[in-house]
Each structure stands twice: as structure tokens, then as C-alpha cells.
Amino acid sequence: MFSDLPIRKIIHIDMDAFYASVEQLDNPDLKGKPVAVGGSEKRGVISAASYEARKFGVKSAMAGNLAIKLCPELIFVKPRFERYAEISKKIRKIFYDYTHLVEPLSLDEAYLDVTTNKRGNPSASLIAKEIRKRIYDEIGLTASAGISINKFIAKVASDYNKPNGQKTVNPEEVITFLEQLDIRKFYGVGKVTAEKMYQLGIFTGKDLKLKSIDYLEEHFGKSGSYYYYVVRGIHNSEVKPNRIRKSLAAERTFSENLSSEVFMLERLTHIAEEVSRRLLKSNVSGKTVTLKIKYSDFTLQTRSKTLPYFINDSHLILETAKDLLYQETLSNSVRLLGISMSNLNTETKKPVEQKSVSVQLKFEF
Known part of the structure; x- marks a missing residue:
């Protein structure tokens, strides 16, 4: 299966409840308590929840008013993204001590290719363990890791022993691991796709593997070939150290619904200023402005306009919005x-x- 494929040693590092953990780190009074970053008892959507809150069913993207019903003792904390970015930079600095092939996915997770690494350590598992220890010793936060031959399996594995754990899927274990995997655990299979797969009798990786590529493409379009190959351990996407940002955004959920466009313009002014600040900080500009509107009944609408030139000025962004x-x-x-x-x-x-990097199937992992 793997003899003609490049076998890499990939680590996926995922910080544990990152935003909430940073808040608990900076405020010891929050340690051991259910914490939600973002949202409120009345409005808003939660950005992150501590593990203490997750025990009650509280999770990210949940409305604050629902979360408080599940966990009456829930403590809401305003997000501090600049602080999260500051901590994230310290974590990435640790990553770069081991390899220059680091692909950040967000502030709290990244892929590392350690097939060849700066420490000359042949064991990706030991490197992951060392990195997690350093993050805890030097920063005070816990992280989980997945280690395997490609990005797909490493990412799935990093969720297995959370929080503060790691899982290695060795080359000879890949096929068995994928066959036994619940289809909902496959990265890229969302709730809607999972339901569709259930209707087709696909519940595990083994069920998925029985379907031909033509069958999967017929039912899932272009994603069909992706599912066909990943369940066979084939995912050749490389770790890209200079992952390019494709969009930049800011949004606000209001404490009360707005029905007057005058009040909306006031809010849009602040949002445009925030977008401009982020563009200038990243030294980038854009041509397409998209306005996102979520109504009181939770229906979502987007409206876009592409300009003939690049902009990052708040006034031009606001005028387009x-x-x-x-x-x-x-x-x-x-x-x-x-x-x-x-x-x-x-x-x-x-x-x-x-x-x-091509290597033999049997090598220290």
C-alpha cells in the first residue's frame, strides 16, 4: 500500500481548550471552574469552553443563553485575541526548535513535519512528547498530539487522548486504524455528510472502503475521491510552512436586535475599523468586501462586491459595506x-x- 508513496513523520499539535485555558492561566480564580470565552447569558456565541464546562455539554459555537441553561454556574469571559496571539507565537517558537516545516492552522493548532528534524531524533512520538512537555513547562498550558504518516491521520489521532495526551498511529497500524474508525471521526465528514453516509450503510472506515470510487463520486461529488483515498491511508498533502491567508474578517453579535439601519451603520464603522487594523497589521489588502448579516431568526445572508483595486483603508471598506x-x-x-x-x-x-521524503515502511516512529 505504502511502498510507492512518500511516508512522512507528521505531528498534529492541538492545544487543549486554548482560549479558555489561557483565561484560566492568567486568572487563577478561574481554574477548575466552567468557563466560556465569548457569548453571554443573554446573547452571543461561545468561542471556546473549558473542559469543566464541556462536561455539561457546553461547546464552541453554542448560543450563550443555551449554555447557561446547561451549566448555571458557567462563567462568561470576554475574548482577548491579542493575548491568545501572543501565547500562540511562544508556542510556535517551540515548534521551530524542532523543524522549519510548521503549518499553523489557527492560533491553537499546527502540523509539523519531523521526518528530518533539527534535533536528529528519529522518533516523532518522542518529539511530540518533548514539545508538549516544553509547552507546559515554559508556558503553563497543555496540548494534545497525533502522530502518523500523513496530515489526515495525525489530525484524527490528536483528538483521541484529549486533553493532555497523544496517540501514535504507526505505518503498519494505519489500515486497521482507519477501518475501525467511526465515520464521524473522519476529518472533513460533517454532520450532514455523516447522515447521508448512514443512509447508504456507511458507519465505519471499513464500510467506506467497500465502496468504489465511482460510487462515492456519484453520491458525494468531488469529495468522493477524497474519501476513497484517505480511508486507504493515502493523503499526500505536504506540510506547507507558508500557508497563505485567503481572507480576513471581523464581526459583532449585538446585545439587542437592530432594526434601524442608522444603528447598523454605527456598528459597521467599528467593524470596518477592526478589519482595517487587522489588514494593516498583516500588511495585506483585498479587493472583495463581503457583508455578513444574521437576522433575529438566525437566517444568514451574505452580500459581496469586488472592487477593481486593492484596499485596506477603513473608510473605503465602510463605504463598500x-x-x-x-x-x-x-x-x-x-x-x-x-x-x-x-x-x-x-x-x-x-x-x-x-x-x-520517501523512506522505508519500517522505521522508528
Whole structure:
């Protein structure tokens, strides 16, 4: 199966309840207590929940008013993204002590290719263990890790022994691991896709493996070939150390629904300023402005406009967002507004090419 494929040693590091853990780190009074970052008892959506809160069913993307019903003792904390970014930089600095092939997915997770590494350590498992220990000793946070031959399996494995654990799927264990895997655990299979697979009699990786590529493409389109190959341990995506940002956004959920466009414009001004600040900080500009509107009944609408030139100025962003707001009549009162910039000038930059590393199937992992 693997003889003709590049076998890499990939680590996926995933911080444990990152935002909530940072809040507990900075405020000892929050340690051991159910904490939700973002949201509130009345409004808003939770960005992260501590493990103490998760025991009650509280999770990210959940409405604050539902979370408080599940956990009456829940403590809401305002997010501090600059602080999270500061901690994230310290964590990445540790990663770079082991390899230059680091692909951050977000502030709290990243892929590392340690097939060849700066420490000359042949064991990816020991490297992951050392990295997790350093994060705890030097920063005070716990992390979990998945280790395997490709990014897909490493990411799935990192969720197995959370929090503060790791799982290695050795090359000779890959096929058995994937065959026994619940289809819901496959990265890229969401709730809707899982339900569709259930209807087709696909519950595990073994069930998925029985389907032909034509069958999967017929029922799942382009994703069908992806499912066909990953369940066979084939996923050749390399760790890309210069992952290019494709969009940048900011949004706000309001304590009360807005029905007046005058009040919406006031909020959009602040959102446009925040988007501009982030663009300038990243030294990028964009051509496409997208206005995101979530109504009081939770229906979502987006409106976009592509300009003939790149912008990052808050006034130009706001003017474009205003045009989009007035583009058509609002169907209901509004609970959330957001602005995103895409079609960024970074997309013209080509990533540095990474050479594949081929090694024998039997090697220390």
C-alpha cells in the first residue's frame, strides 16, 4: 500500500481548550471552574469552553443563553485575541526548535513535519512528547498530539487522548486504524455528510472502503475521491510552512436586535475599523468586501462586491459595506453584522516548494 508513496513523520499539535485555558492561566480564580470565552447569558456565541464546562455539554459555537441553561454556574469571559496571539507565537517558537516545516492552522493548532528534524531524533512520538512537555513547562498550558504518516491521520489521532495526551498511529497500524474508525471521526465528514453516509450503510472506515470510487463520486461529488483515498491511508498533502491567508474578517453579535439601519451603520464603522487594523497589521489588502448579516431568526445572508483595486483603508471598506447594506431591504431585525475581505494580494505569492521524503515502511516512529 505504502511502498510507492512518500511516508512522512507528521505531528498534529492541538492545544487543549486554548482560549479558555489561557483565561484560566492568567486568572487563577478561574481554574477548575466552567468557563466560556465569548457569548453571554443573554446573547452571543461561545468561542471556546473549558473542559469543566464541556462536561455539561457546553461547546464552541453554542448560543450563550443555551449554555447557561446547561451549566448555571458557567462563567462568561470576554475574548482577548491579542493575548491568545501572543501565547500562540511562544508556542510556535517551540515548534521551530524542532523543524522549519510548521503549518499553523489557527492560533491553537499546527502540523509539523519531523521526518528530518533539527534535533536528529528519529522518533516523532518522542518529539511530540518533548514539545508538549516544553509547552507546559515554559508556558503553563497543555496540548494534545497525533502522530502518523500523513496530515489526515495525525489530525484524527490528536483528538483521541484529549486533553493532555497523544496517540501514535504507526505505518503498519494505519489500515486497521482507519477501518475501525467511526465515520464521524473522519476529518472533513460533517454532520450532514455523516447522515447521508448512514443512509447508504456507511458507519465505519471499513464500510467506506467497500465502496468504489465511482460510487462515492456519484453520491458525494468531488469529495468522493477524497474519501476513497484517505480511508486507504493515502493523503499526500505536504506540510506547507507558508500557508497563505485567503481572507480576513471581523464581526459583532449585538446585545439587542437592530432594526434601524442608522444603528447598523454605527456598528459597521467599528467593524470596518477592526478589519482595517487587522489588514494593516498583516500588511495585506483585498479587493472583495463581503457583508455578513444574521437576522433575529438566525437566517444568514451574505452580500459581496469586488472592487477593481486593492484596499485596506477603513473608510473605503465602510463605504463598500454601506453600499452592500443598502443593496436590498433587510428582511428582519439583525442580531449580527460582519465584514470580511478576500481576494487578497497575498494570493499572488507562490508557496515555497517542499520536496517529498520517501523512506522505508519500517522505521522508528
